Amino acid sequence: MKYLCLVYYNEATIKRMSQEEWDSLNRECMACVQDLTEGGHYIDGAPLQTTDTATTVRVRNGKAVTTDGPFAETKEQLAGFYLLEARDLNEALRLAQKIPPARYGSVEVRPVREPVAEGNILSAHG
């Protein structure tokens, strides 16, 4: 089963890091990807540039409306993602705990829905 791990942290906190701390965090993340790959869990992933580079698009009445900034102003911002293969949620949570920014912000773990043309299960939308 595939799980998407969305990594959030407060950009302001991260921006206050020294160059040394920031480099060390990046090295940790690269090592984490290496471990996940060797364990057969890593499918894809990427760190993102900060939210001041974000642009949001909405289509309303057939017209695209483009605005500066992220979809929502929040205390913690989306900073990157990992797409992982795990047996079940417990394994996915164990892997997510090892994602280094989890120490500063949070990692949201979401099961991936397999899209099918018809008969998608809607119940979870309750």
Next chain:
Amino acid sequence: MAGDALHRRIDAIYQEESSRVFATLIRLLNGDFDLAEEALHDAFVAAMDQWPRQGVPDKPRAWLVSAGRFKAIDRLRRQGRFDASIPTLLAEIEAQSEPEELDEQTIEDDQLRLIFTCCHPGLSREAQLALTLREVCGLTTEAIAAAFLLSTPALAQRIVRAKAKIRDARIPYEVPDREALPERLDAVLQVIYLMFNEGYSASAGDNVTLAELSSEAIRLGHLLHQLMPDGEVTGLLALMLLHDARRDARTTPAGDLVPLEKQDRAVWDRARSVEGCALVEEALRSPRIGPYGLQAAIAAVHAEAPSSDHTDWKQIVGLYDLLLRFNDSPVVALNRAVAIAMRDGPEAGLLLIDTILEQGALQRYHLAHAAKADLYRRLGRKAAALECCERALALAQQAPERRYLEQMLGEIKKLQELPHHCVERAGRPTTRE
């Protein structure tokens, strides 16, 4: 066997075995709660049909598991003609060969799997409680809704959503591994303790289903204690038993609160107290003694004291000191301050409570002001006692607590204000004299 006797026998087997059979069926049916519930029902329908003719099998539990699994596969085959997702599920279920013999260990593990899955931290606390009561304790949705003052459809919806998350996020049906166990076990203990407290709250007297929550929590505590020997499991069971022993003494028939020091100890349930105290001994010997075991030990000291005056307050203070190391909360600090007042006199307690209040968190907590009012009352300081009691009353929400504080206010108003030079000599708590 005559028909009536057989029906009673089947009823007894249902009472005894249904929760175990259900827990095993969930595992055999790939973690599908709804399918297992239908399978359990079908298995008992089959038993009612076949046992009168063929006799009750030697191993009714194994028979029911096997029948339930077979009925579920049968049901899926029929549905499979209309639903494209069924064949995969069916293949997965059939791939799990049915165990030849259901040994005790497997049955016990299945019960633990069910408890840990219902209390999974991926579910909200409300969902954990509702699911545990429904799936582990077997309470009806109506009864759970009544206990939580919710409509039945709202409670049913909560359970449906929880089961959907278990299925869609794939929360596994397993006992957590050694690394995750302490954290996961704490979540289970919190659910059981919350369940107990919901049923133990002041208003429980009027609400029969609420009292049922407490007895279900104790039953679950016994089950977990039997399945998983652990210091904190033992401690929680002891704590619940010792509190439950005081249930009838803690309110008057009119529903007014009776504080511990004024309770008629002859009304305490002796058998529960004795069982609780023995479990405290067991918990204290365990390497995993924690907050539940320590709170139980405090309750045990009270249980063993013939009266409030003859309570070993020194030991209680010592236990609170230990408890603070696990749980550095202002409420624990407040209780410790009250115990110190009983040991060393009201001034010592007041000094500590004021320090705790200065830290801010308890300023709007009525019991902190009520405790101060009581200590000032003991010192004969009428004006200060009045002020604190009125402050507590302004903050208290629940009717029985308000009535208790109003009664205290009346007692304070009857006090003679002592001249200031006498205050020193009135310093001992009245209950110790």
